Amino acid sequence: MIGIQNLTKTYKTKHGTVKGVDEVSLTIKRGEIYGIVGYSGAGKSSLLRCINLLERPTSGTITVDGTDLTSLKGEELRLARLKIGMIFQHFYLISQKTVFENIAFSLKAANYPKGQIKERVEELLATVGLAEKRDVYPAQLSGGQKQRVGIARALANNPKVLLCDEATSALDPTTTKSILNLLKKINKELNITIVLITHEMNVVKEICHRMAIMQEGRVIEEGSVYDLFASPRAELTKEFIESVVSFDVPEAILKNCEGPIIKVTFKGKVAGEGVISDMLQQCNVKGNFLHGSIEYIQELPLGIFIMELKGQKDEVKRALQYIEDRAAQVEVLRDGR
Ligand SMILES: Nc1ncnc2c1ncn2[C@@H]1O[C@H](COP(=O)(O)OP(=O)(O)OP(=O)(O)O)[C@@H](O)[C@H]1O
Ligand SMILES: [Mg+2]
Missing domain, CATH: 3.30.70.260 (ACT domain)
Known part of the structure; x- marks a missing residue:
């Protein structure tokens, strides 16, 4: 579903060039929930933002659903990007718009048929379990509810892929669980491929099928979550796993x-x-x-x-x-x- 080949992303700064992503190649299968784990600065967000070309890769290619995104420009790229939804740690809702208007906004931006917008927004609100908050403003919502609006907005144009950048990092454990359950439901029922980045192994253990561990822009280990928990090879993988299952004997x-x-x-x-x-x-x-x-x-x-x-x-x-x-x-x- 998603093919990442030899992806490198460097940033030019006042102090020289910084490598965000360094020669990463990964294949993410249709219908899977894929986790990308790493400490702060490992390059997770850079990699994720390259998948929908929010960030243009310095070199390498990104293929989503058979289309090489790096070869597209203008209208073609805009249309291809509609297949990819994204949610963020800090939600980025428009504070002057109601829940309904926030979701309708992304439909309007994609030229969704005007007469069908109301019905579509209501359908999305039902999917994320937020029908009764239709007419309130973001300031009146809890963090979990804000993320539900973020998810509804990301799903508005029927994407095939959902990218999640630390989507639960601002939430308490119970709310995190409910959002993870919603993501699981979306994955199963709508058959949406999910790529999720996090520094919390609990999140990965809870919902991911496969995962990659990143360090200094590179993927240092990759595989099924189960196999990595059973027999991690890299020291960093062990460290992450020990954060949720520790076997230290005094x-x-x-x-x-x-x-x-x-x-x-x-x-x-x-x-x-x-x-x-x-x-x-x-x-x-x-x-x-x-x-x-x-x-x-x-x-x-x-x-x-x-x-x-x-x-x-x-x-x-x-x-x-x-x-x-x-x-x-x-x-x-x-x-x-
Ligand atoms: N726009 C930018 N300009 C310059 N350097 C950047 C930019 N974005 C990211 N970087 C650098 O690229 C590297 C990877 O950053 P990135 O944000 O991808 O890490 P991350 O794994 O998402 O970290 P975090 O867990 O803190 O979100 C870091 O060294 C960072 O400083
Ligand atoms: Mg990040």
Whole structure:
């Protein structure tokens, strides 16, 4: 749906050129929710703004729904951009216009048939659950409601892609959840491809199918959210994941352990199938749980446990083998004494 090839965006400033995006290539599939994560200044907004040519790439190409946007100009580009809606952290609503007028504005700007505007706005208000706020001004809305207007406005011209720049970063956790649920619904029911940038891994874990991690303008790791949570490779990916699922065991506790300390990762259905309890029955070892949880990443379980194995060396070895044969991954964090 979206093809980004060798995209570079540099900015000329008083102090020389700054690289916002550095040789990024990504493919975002039709119908997916794709997350782009990175710290401040990593180049997320620069990349997103290049997707709809709000920012013209310095080099590289952007293809959306089969059209190379970088080759278009004027009216052709304007029409192609109608296929791409965008929402922002700070909403950017027009304060002198009512909710109805804010949404109608983007229809008028796209030459939507005059006689159908009222009906379309009302349909959009129903989609975002804001029918009763039709005639109020933005100042009378909560942050979550403002974002709903932003979403209605972005959907007005039936886009195929929705770009979200930190769309929930100004919202509290409960409101964030409700906006994420709305985005999920839009993705499913309207089959809109969503690209979402955020620095919050919770957001990614909640709704994204795949994700990319950016650092200094580059994509350093990319893949399915589930796989990255199960086996991150880059240090930065690990750091982001640890912000939502942390497995730190205090050194004071580790110090008292004698047996090897292992981290076991179970993927999918097997996470709940009692591999560890079976192992404890089959092998003559004791398991001392130090940490553990089953995370649900879009309803798919991912179990991660940290435990000390206590027992005779050969029994411990057999136990390790038993788990290794059944778990996705076993990592020995520390050898036994
Ligand atoms: N218009 C601009 N002019 C000059 N430099 C810019 C401009 N926009 C972005 N940059 C620079 O490009 C780099 C990437 O910025 P960008 O806004 O894309 O980061 P970001 O990942 O979105 O950060 P944040 O999480 O803070 O929004 C930064 O070094 C930034 O200073
Ligand atoms: Mg940004």
